Amino acid sequence: MLSTIQSKLYNYCVRAISTSLVALLSLFFVATKPIQAQTPPIKPPGIIIVNAASMQELSGLAPGSLVTIFGQFQTTNNTAHTPTSTIAPETLGGISVKIGAINASLLYVSPTQINLFVPETVKDLPTNDYPYTQLLTVSDAGKNNFTRLVQISNTAMGIFAVQSNGQGTAVGQITNGVNAPTNIYNTDGSPKELTVTTDGRQNYLTLYGTGLHNIFAENPKDENGVAEAYTATIQGIEADLTYAGPQGTYLGVDQINLKIPAQAAGLGVVNVRIGPKGLSSFLYVQTNPVTIKMGGTQPQIISLPIPDSFLPFDATGELTRHSQVMKAINGKVYFYDAWRYHATQKGMSLVLRSSISNPIVLVYKVNADKVLQYVAASVTSYPSSGGLIVFGSYSTYQILLTALPEAGDYLLLVTSNDDSPEATGQYQFTLNTNVPEIDLSRSSAQQQGKFDSTDLSLANNARIDGYWFAGKQGGKLNLSATAGFQIVFGVVKADGTSLGSGINGNTLSLTLPETGNYIVYAWPLSALQFGEYTLNFSRPISSPLETQASEAEFSQQRFRANQTRIERLGTRRFVDDQAQ
Numbered sequence: 350m351l352s353t354i355q356s357k358l359y360n361y362c363v364r365a366i367s368t369s370l371v372a373l374l375s376l377f378f379v380a381t382k383p384i385q386a387q388t389p390p391i392k393p394p395g396i397i398i399v400n401a402a403s404m405q406e407l408s409g410l411a412p413g414s415l416v417t418i419f420g421q422f423q424t425t426n427n428t429a430h431t432p433t434s435t436i437a438p439e440t441l442g443g444i445s446v447k448i449g450a451i452n453a454s455l456l457y458v459s460p461t462q463i464n465l466f467v468p469e470t471v472k473d474l475p476t477n478d479y480p481y482t483q484l485l486t487v488s489d490a491g492k493n494n495f496t497r498l499v500q501i502s503n504t505a506m507g508i509f510a511v512q513s514n515g516q517g518t519a520v521g522q523i524t525n526g527v528n529a530p531t532n533i534y535n536t537d538g539s540p541k542e543l544t545v546t547t548d549g550r551q552n553y554l555t556l557y558g559t560g561l562h563n564i565f566a567e568n569p570k571d572e573n574g575v576a577e578a579y580t581a582t583i584q585g586i587e588a589d590l591t592y593a594g595p596q597g598t599y600l601g602v603d604q605i606n607l608k609i610p611a612q613a614a615g616l617g618v619v620n621v622r623i624g625p626k627g628l629s630s631f632l633y634v635q636t637n638p639v640t641i642k643m644g645g646t647q648p649q650i651i652s653l654p655i656p657d658s659f660l661p662f663d664a665t666g667e668l669t670r671h672s673q674v675m676k677a678i679n680g681k682v683y684f685y686d687a688w689r690y691h692a693t694q695k696g697m698s699l700v701l702r703s704s705i706s707n708p709i710v711l712v713y714k715v716n717a718d719k720v721l722q723y724v725a726a727s728v729t730s731y732p733s734s735g736g737l738i739v740f741g742s743y744s745t746y747q748i749l750l751t752a753l754p755e756a757g758d759y760l761l762l763v764t765s766n767d768d769s770p771e772a773t774g775q776y777q778f779t780l781n782t783n784v785p786e787i788d789l790s791r792s793s794a795q796q797q798g799k800f801d802s803t804d805l806s807l808a809n810n811a812r813i814d815g816y817w818f819a820g821k822q823g824g825k826l827n828l829s830a831t832a833g834f835q836i837v838f839g840v841v842k843a844d845g846t847s848l849g850s851g852i853n854g855n856t857l858s859l860t861l862p863e864t865g866n867y868i869v870y871a872w873p874l875s876a877l878q879f880g881e882y883t884l885n886f887s888r889p890i891s892s893p894l895e896t897q898a899s900e901a902e903f904s905q906q907r908f909r910a911n912q913t914r915i916e917r918l919g920t921r922r923f924v925d926d927q928a929q
Contacts, residue, residue: 396420396487396495401464401601402559403507403637404515409500410448410485412472414560415456415601418446418463423491429459437466437600443490448499449474449483454600463487466601471501472563505560506623506636508605511538519621519639520557523609526550533641542644545614552609553591556621558636561603562594564625569594580626581607583641584619584682585771587670593623612674615647616682648673650721652689652760661781664688666763668705668773675762681770688761689715692753695866696784696817698805699749699761701727703776707766710749710778715758724759725751748805750784752817752866784815787869789826789886796884800836800873811876816869816884824861825888828869829853832882835874840867853882 398407401415410416422444424430430442437454439445444463446453448471457464474483487495509520511534518540522530526547533541533554546552566575574594581588592606605623613619619642624635651673655662672684701710712725727749753759761780765772783805787796796816804812820826830838830853839850842862851857852874861867871884 396497398485398497398499400505400507400515400560402509402515405507405637407499407505409502409505410467410471411502411505411560412467412469412563413601414467414505416465416467418465418487419461420487420495422458422460422463422487422489423493424458424460425490427460429457431457445488447486474501503563503565504625506558507560508556508558508621508623508636508639510639515637517640519641521641522555524553526552530555540618540640540642542642543609544645545609545611554607554609554641556605556639557596558603558605558623559601561605561623578626579623581605581621581623582670583610583613583621583643584616584676585670586610586612586674586682611648613643614645616643616676618642650687650760652687655688655690655780657691657693661779663777663779665775665777667775668763668765670773675764677767679767683764683770684773685762685764688763690759690761690780691757692759693756694782695752695755696782696786696815697751697753698781698784698815699727699778700805701747701749701763701776701778703745704774705745705765705769705772705776707769707772708745708747708776709764709766710747711762711764712751713760713762714754715760721760724753725749748807748813750815750868750870752784752868754866784817784868787816787818787886789818789820789888793887795886797881798871798884799881800879802879807872809876811872812879813870813872817866818869819866820861820864822861822864826859826861827887828857828859829855829885830871830882831885832880834878834880836871836882837874838869838871838884840869842867
C-alpha cells in the first residue's frame, strides 16, 4: 500500500503527461479520429454514435464523456474545422449538437465526423422516462437535422489506443521505478516491454479513457477517485486500482492508475480491461481491450504440500483472479493452484469436484534439477494425456486414474479446460494410491476385484476400479472378465488413447503400441451393481510381454520434448519449495 505522501506524489507524477502523450491525446481535438480505414460504413441520413476511445457504438451517453458521431454532414465550405480558442464552442463549422435542451461542446467537425464533449449537466435534464432518454439532434450548415433518441447513463466506458481505433497498444505510461514516468508505446505505435518492478520498486500503469468517472462510488471525491467501484484486469489477472477519475488536463479524459500484478510478468502481449466491480456480468460490461507487453520472467510456482503419510488426502481450494497463472500457446490465460506430492507408489487416483466449469488436473514430474516434465491430465481430449480415464457427462466432476513413471516428487495443478480460460471457482479433490499393479510376468494372470461402496464413484454413481501394468512395445495381451453381472472393462495407453473395451463374455485382444505404463479399468454396466469379478489376462507364448522398460525407452515415450497445448507452463519453470 502507498503511504499518503507516496500516493500524492504518484498521482502528481502520472498526471504530468509527457509531450508525446499530449500530442497523441490531442488527435481527438485536432484531427480525424479514428483513422479513415476505421470509419464505420453508413448511408445518409443516418448517424452512428460511438465512444471516442473505444470506437464502439453507444446506446447511451455518459455525462462528462467524449463522443464521436459519424454521418454525412454539410459544414462551412465543406471542410474540417477545429476550435480557434481553448474554449470548445457550441457551434463549429456550421455544426451544432443538442442533447435535450443542452448544447454539446464541439472539438472537431468535418463532412463525415463530429467529435464532442457531453456536458456534465445532461444528467440534470428533466425526464419522465426510464431508462432516462433524451433526443440528440445534429444540425448542420445545410440546415439538415439528424436525430437519435439516446439514453443518459452514468458510464459509457472506453480506453484510448495508440492507433485511435480502440484496439491494440494502449495510450499510457509506466512509473518506471524512481525514474520519471515513460510512455508504454514506441514511436511506431508498438508496445514497449514493461516490467512489474524497476530497480526493486513496484511499477504502476496509467491508462486514459472516457466515460468512467460518473459511476456510483462510496467516496468519489477521495484520493483514489472512483477506483473502489471498478475492477481492472491484465489478461484476466486482477490488478489493484489506485485511481480512477478525471485526468484533470483534457476535457472529458479520464485516468486509470493500477498496480501491475506480479503474475503478469513474462506473459508478453496481454489485454487490459476495466469493468464495474461486483457485477456477475463483469465479462460482458468491460471496456474495450487494449494491449500492453509484459516482459520479465514468469514467477516461480508456489506449491502446497500433500502429506504422503495421510493418503487418501482431501484438499479444498479456490481459483480466483489473484491465483497463479499459466498462458497457453493460444494466448489465453488459465488460473491454477499447485499441490506438491511425493509419490512412493506409481498407481494414483484423483477425484475432482468443482464449481469451475470444465476443470482439469495437470500432473507434472519434478526432476532433480527442479525442471518440470508433463505426465498426465484428467481429460482425454489432449494429446499426451498420460494414461487416464475420464467418465461421466458432468463438466464439474472428473476422475483421473494413472500410473506415475516412478517414485518421486510431482506437482498436481488444478486449473480449467482449454475452452474455459480465466475460469474461477471452488474445488475439492481426493488423492489416493488405490490403483494397484498387475504382475504380468507370467503367460497368464488373474486379478480379483469387488465393486463396493468404498470404490471410486463415477458421475452416474457407478463404481470404478483401476489397475496398471508396465509393458513393452509390440507385446500382445488378451483380456476378458468373469462376473455374475455385466461389467465393462478396457485398457488405456500412455497418451490417453483407448486401446479398446469390452464386456464379460468378450475377449479384448491387444498389441501394445509403445513401451510404458497402461491402465486397466472396470465398472458395472448397471450403475448401482455391487459384487465380485475377475479380470483374466493371457498372452501368446511366442509374444513375450516384458514388464520392465528401460529408462531410455521410458523417457522417450513418456516425456515428449515437444510442447503441446496442455503444457501451458510454456518454458520450463522451477518449483518454489516454500509452501505458502
